[in-house]
Amino acid sequence: xxxxxxxxxxxxxxxxxxxxxxxxxxxxxxxxxxxxxxxxxxxxxxxxxxxxxxxxxxxxxxxxxxxxxxxxxxxxxxxxxxxxxxxxxxxxxxxxxxxxxxxxxxxxxxxxxx
Amino acid sequence: xxxxxxxxxxxxxxxxxxxxxxxxxxxxxxxxxxxxxxxxxxxxxxxxxxxxxxxxxxxxxxxxxxxxxxxxxxxxxxxxxxxxxxxxxxxxxxxxxxxxxxxxxxxxxx
Numbered sequence: 001x002x003x004x005x006x007x008x009x010x011x012x013x014x015x016x017x018x019x020x021x022x023x024x025x026x027x028x029x030x031x032x033x034x035x036x037x038x039x040x041x042x043x044x045x046x047x048x049x050x051x052x053x054x055x056x057x058x059x060x061x062x063x064x065x066x067x068x069x070x071x072x073x074x075x076x077x078x079x080x081x082x083x084x085x086x087x088x089x090x091x092x093x094x095x096x097x098x099x100x101x102x103x104x105x106x107x108x109x110x111x112x113x114x
Numbered sequence: 115x116x117x118x119x120x121x122x123x124x125x126x127x128x129x130x131x132x133x134x135x136x137x138x139x140x141x142x143x144x145x146x147x148x149x150x151x152x153x154x155x156x157x158x159x160x161x162x163x164x165x166x167x168x169x170x171x172x173x174x175x176x177x178x179x180x181x182x183x184x185x186x187x188x189x190x191x192x193x194x195x196x197x198x199x200x201x202x203x204x205x206x207x208x209x210x211x212x213x214x215x216x217x218x219x220x221x222x223x224x
Contacts, residue, residue: 006157032210043120043203043216044158051210090157100146100165100207105157 002027006091006106013113019064019078021109023091026072031093033074034103035066038088050074086113117141118206120215127222133191135218137204140185144206144213149178149189152201152217161202162189194222 003026013019025031035047046059048066056066063082067075074091089109095101120137127133137147145166150158164171164178164187171178177190191198199222204215 034212044214046212049210092157094210094212101210102148102160102163103150103158103205103212105150105159107155107157110155
């Protein structure tokens with residue numbers, strides 16, 4: 001069966017510090033990978049998605065970046081965090097084969113920028 | 115802009131009652147409509163989904179009603195239980211581009 005792992009679960013970082021959140025998927029090959037951000041009381045905002053190694057599409061301009069160094073690894077990074085980067089970050093995957101595959105989410109990382 | 119509009123923002127229902135959450139969309143290219151359930155501190159989990167060629171789908175106590183001409187769909191939770199208390203998100207998908215509603219926080223009172 002497929003599983004998705006995200007870490008860390010919680011993170012407190014000062015403004016201006018770097019960020020690296022990691023996500024890995026097991027049990028499937030060539031998945032579509034996604035990073036979402038969920039602000040308190042708000043919906044899910046798509047940040048990045050990837051259909052393959054090294055292929056990253058960005059939805060919104062920001063000081064965050066994403067990379068996919070391996071087929072089942074997706075990393076969210078920042079060189080300098082802003083207060084507004086605080087939120088709940090969710091990694092998700094969907095099957096590459098077939099249109100309209102459901103998204104499967106990890107348990108998220110709660111990021112607080114102080 | 116919000117491509118999927120969801121209401122209400124919050125909902126309180128008595129145990130045994132019916133919970134109804136509504137969503138509307140504009141983009142007619144959407145062709146897959148899932149609902150997700152999220153408990154605090156967890157990622158959303160797929161609850162039930164429907165395609166636009168079907169007007170209704172039922173799985174246990176959960177039913178999706180879909181109105182293609184009105185571009186609206188809704189989630190009905192029958193016999194709501196305290197364990198159903200969670201945040202629910204509707205979504206609309208086109209070619210693996212999934213857009214979410216803002217979420218509904220459901221509280222089921224015992």
